[in-house]
Amino acid sequence: MLxxxxxxxxxxxxxxxxxxxxxxxxxxxxxxxxxxxxGKSTLAKVLAGHPAYEVTEGEVLYERKxxxxxxxxxxxxxxxxxAFQYPIEVPGVSNAQFLRLAYNEKRKHLGEEELxxxxxxxxxxxxxxxxxxxxxxxxxxxxxxxxxxxKKRNEILQMAVLEPKLAILDETDSGxxxxxxxxxxxxxNHLHNSENAVVLVTHYQxxxxxxxxxxxxxxANGRIAREGGKELALELEEKGYDWITSAAAA
Amino acid sequence: MSVAGELIxxxxxxxxxxxxxxxxxxxxxxxxxxxxxSWVARLRESAMERFAELGFPSVKEEEWKYxxxxxxxxxxxxxxxxVSSKVTVAEVARLGCPEAANSQLVFVNGxxxxxxxxTSEIPAGVVAMNLSQALLEEEHRELIREHLAxxxxxxxxxxxxxxxxxxxxxxxxHIPRNVELExxxxxxxxxxxxxxxxxxxxxxxxxAEEHSRATIIESYAGTGEGTSFTDAVVExxxxxxxxxxxxxxxxxxxxxxxxxxxxxxxxxxSSYDSTTINxxxxxxxxxxxxxxxxxxxxxxxxxxxxxxxxxxxxxHSVIDHRQPHCTSHQLYxxxxxxxxxxxxxxxxxxxxxxxxxxxxxxxxxxxxxxEARVDTKPQLEIxxxxxxxxxxxxxxxxxxxxxxxxxxxxxHTELARNLLTYGFAEEVIGKIKLESIRxxxxxxxxxxxxxxxxx
Numbered sequence: 001m002l003x004x005x006x007x008x009x010x011x012x013x014x015x016x017x018x019x020x021x022x023x024x025x026x027x028x029x030x031x032x033x034x035x036x037x038x039g040k041s042t043l044a045k046v047l048a049g050h051p052a053y054e055v056t057e058g059e060v061l062y063e064r065k066x067x068x069x070x071x072x073x074x075x076x077x078x079x080x081x082x083a084f085q086y087p088i089e090v091p092g093v094s095n096a097q098f099l100r101l102a103y104n105e106k107r108k109h110l111g112e113e114e115l116x117x118x119x120x121x122x123x124x125x126x127x128x129x130x131x132x133x134x135x136x137x138x139x140x141x142x143x144x145x146x147x148x149x150x151k152k153r154n155e156i157l158q159m160a161v162l163e164p165k166l167a168i169l170d171e172t173d174s175g176x177x178x179x180x181x182x183x184x185x186x187x188x189n190h191l192h193n194s195e196n197a198v199v200l201v202t203h204y205q206x207x208x209x210x211x212x213x214x215x216x217x218x219x220a221n222g223r224i225a226r227e228g229g230k231e232l233a234l235e236l237e238e239k240g241y242d243w244i245t246s247a248a249a250a
Numbered sequence: 251m252s253v254a255g256e257l258i259x260x261x262x263x264x265x266x267x268x269x270x271x272x273x274x275x276x277x278x279x280x281x282x283x284x285x286x287x288s289w290v291a292r293l294r295e296s297a298m299e300r301f302a303e304l305g306f307p308s309v310k311e312e313e314w315k316y317x318x319x320x321x322x323x324x325x326x327x328x329x330x331x332x333v334s335s336k337v338t339v340a341e342v343a344r345l346g347c348p349e350a351a352n353s354q355l356v357f358v359n360g361x362x363x364x365x366x367x368x369t370s371e372i373p374a375g376v377v378a379m380n381l382s383q384a385l386l387e388e389e390h391r392e393l394i395r396e397h398l399a400x401x402x403x404x405x406x407x408x409x410x411x412x413x414x415x416x417x418x419x420x421x422x423x424h425i426p427r428n429v430e431l432e433x434x435x436x437x438x439x440x441x442x443x444x445x446x447x448x449x450x451x452x453x454x455x456x457x458a459e460e461h462s463r464a465t466i467i468e469s470y471a472g473t474g475e476g477t478s479f480t481d482a483v484v485e486x487x488x489x490x491x492x493x494x495x496x497x498x499x500x501x502x503x504x505x506x507x508x509x510x511x512x513x514x515x516x517x518x519x520s521s522y523d524s525t526t527i528n529x530x531x532x533x534x535x536x537x538x539x540x541x542x543x544x545x546x547x548x549x550x551x552x553x554x555x556x557x558x559x560x561x562x563x564x565x566h567s568v569i570d571h572r573q574p575h576c577t578s579h580q581l582y583x584x585x586x587x588x589x590x591x592x593x594x595x596x597x598x599x600x601x602x603x604x605x606x607x608x609x610x611x612x613x614x615x616x617x618x619x620x621e622a623r624v625d626t627k628p629q630l631e632i633x634x635x636x637x638x639x640x641x642x643x644x645x646x647x648x649x650x651x652x653x654x655x656x657x658x659x660x661x662h663t664e665l666a667r668n669l670l671t672y673g674f675a676e677e678v679i680g681k682i683k684l685e686s687i688r689x690x691x692x693x694x695x696x697x698x699x700x701x702x703x704x705x
Binding site for chain 1: 655660661665674
């Protein structure tokens with residue numbers, strides 16, 4: 001599904017990613033871990049198409065297409081989704097308006113009929129259950145006045161509505177209390193199936209107790225320094241990142 | 251020598267030009283000056299004299315610094331008295347307010363058209379009629395005399411003086427004590443400018459008696475490709491406990507000049523909720539003045555202007571807190587695209603002794619192009635010491651983070667920009683209770699896309 005080859009990226013001319021290689025197949029869950037500044041959030045943003053990140057070398061193939069040539073919105077319509085670490089507030093635009101617009105943009109792209117407000121309302125009601133979100137959130141402005149946990153649940157609701165093939169969750173566990181973490185993780189597990197893939201970008205092992213990855217990749221200084229199965233995350237929890245970063249620097 | 255000589259020639263020309271519009275308007279004035287009661291004739295005459303002294307304002311005057319009205323003074327007023335019309339019932343249906351289909355007065359080029367108006371749903375006792383007719387009727391004459399030209403002073407500027415000198419067509423609205431109007435009342439002013447230039451001077455006097463409630467929609471629209479000039483004055487008097495919801499909707503043609511002065515006097519414990527929507531005209535100027543000279547009054551003075559290339563819009567607002575325990579809320583938002591320009595000047599006065607005043611003023615502008623320009627100046631002048639006042643202004647662009655967020659959800663860039671623009675305007679659109687006005691705005695703000703946002 002996704003093949004990242006020798007990916008280099010920079011922000012304001014400062015190189016952050018220095019040669020990432022990663023292959024993700026459908027049905028898989030990958031965790032990207034690493035200390036602060038290792039480049040894991042940059043990788044998520046580059047995949048989503050953030051304009052501030054410049055790819056300086058390498059390529060990314062998504063479903064055999066050149067992902068880097070696609071605009072941000074095109075990537076999304078093709079099934080790439082990024083849950084934001086800090087979801088953005090959009091004043092004056094209701095959650096329901098926004099979700100229906102996004103949903104219908106995708107339907108149009110796939111040559112399917114758009115849903116009218118009533119049909120969409122039913123769909124939204126059903127998907128909102130996955131993240132235990134109340135109907136009152138649908139008429140409120142997108143993320144405006146939401147608590148940290150509500151914002152993260154809203155991200156997963158968007159994922160539930162848009163049904164991406166590749167979902168990249170950027171630090172989705174940060175700032176969540178244990179109940180919210182359980183709901184968010186439950187939502188992701190519910191949505192994951194043999195036809196899609198999930199990439200969890202996270203600093204801590206905690207999230208991986210709830211969403212169990214098939215592979216763990218540890219980033220240090222813009223490269224993948226170590227790879228393994230879920231037990232690697234436990235090892236990191238115990239030993240910290242220092243032993244990997246110092247090995248990577250050496 | 252030659253330089254001095256040129257200067258003399260130039261200044262002579264300016265004088266000649268000014269004289270020419272004043273003379274042409276004097277001719278038009280002379281045709282109506284004697285109509286109706288003698289006190290109105292005298293009022294028109296003194297206003298005409300004042301207009302001859304003042305002329306149209308110039309950019310040298312502080313209040314007109316950013317708005318050059320020179321193109322108006324160049325209109326050929328000798329030809330502007332054009333009585334229509336080709337305006338049809340179908341056009342009125344398109345331009346008018348469906349919620350007030352049977353409580354609507356329609357004016358074409360300032361003249362009431364009874365054939366296009368419908369007043370069947372205006373309850374008995376409520377008066378909504380041609381001002382010039384009301385001036386002839388015994389039962390209204392005294393009330394009009396007590397109120398006309400009292401709220402808006404014709405000495406203020408040339409536009410008000412000229413409108414007062416031309417008082418004839420327009421509306422007299424009287425809502426009796428304790429009456430609640432269920433249907434909104436609509437005053438629709440259509441400028442019909444087929445080829446010639448047209449000029450209209452509508453005058454509105456609205457008196458809402460004690461504890462009455464009403465909604466009024468004052469809208470301006472245009473037909474035809476010619477140039478039109480509207481110079482209107484609206485005077486509103488709310489008695490104790492009266493409540494008025496007032497929408498002013500301006501969507502004149504791109505060749506229109508629109509100058510309107512609104513003045514409202516708020517009685518004790520009255521409330522005035524005004525929403526001004528401005529998205530037409532080549533040049534529009536709205537002066538709105540709220541006088542709170544009685545305790546316990548409250549007002550909302552909100553607005554939204556949406557302009558694009560070739561349009562200039564200017565709002566001057568004065569909210570005058572003269573007595574204690576009055577509250578005012580003001581939110582004006584502006585959306586500017588292309589090479590357009592907007593001016594917002596909002597003054598709030600809190601006079602000596604106006605304790606416990608609560609005044610809040612905000613003006614926010616969204617620039618969608620690098621060529622758009624806005625001059626915003628909120629001003630507070632506080633002479634009382636126990637008050638709560640705040641004001642602020644902002645000028646910004648589409649937020650790049652918000653745009654990226656919408657794009658990551660698959661929304662095309664243009665649609666995302668429009669959605670964010672809509673979101674910006676929503677704070678004002680959201681308070682509008684009349685669906686037809688909201689729909690017009692949805693269309694104006696979101697026009698280039700067919701995002702159906704009724705979700």
